[in-house]
Amino acid sequence: MNLTPLLDDSPTLRALQDTVDEWIRTVGVRYFSPLTNMAILAEETGEVARLMARMYGDQSFKKGENPDALADELADLLWVLTAIANQTGVDLTEAFRRNIEKKTARDADRHASNPKLHDNNTQQR
DSSP, X not given: OOOHHHHSSSOOHHHHHHHHHHHHHHTSOSOOOHHHXXXXXXXXXXXXXXXXXXXXXXXXXXXXXXXXXXXHHHHHHHHHHHHHHHXXXXXXXXXXXXXXXXXXXXXXXXXXXXXXXXXTTSOOO
């Protein structure tokens, strides 16, 4: 199996989709059903939410929880999202391009004129 595209500094979305597909077909044997992948997507989203609540919200970590797990959980989320795109015929490169165009047209003035986004008391990244 060739994982070289993902070992590059910045793989394209196409390389990501190809690598996930190759891994699933060789190591994973076959794709799970779309419904199973949707359930896995929900579970992984919950894991990210749990970590975010502990890292940036008001919850504290429980004994034994790994505070460094966010990157791995986000990668799991990206993995299953990519698998769903593959099995439903979605080209993430094209979908992302169209989505950015839609957001740009829709929100060109909306965010710039939102006083809440210019308030110095709001939390920044």
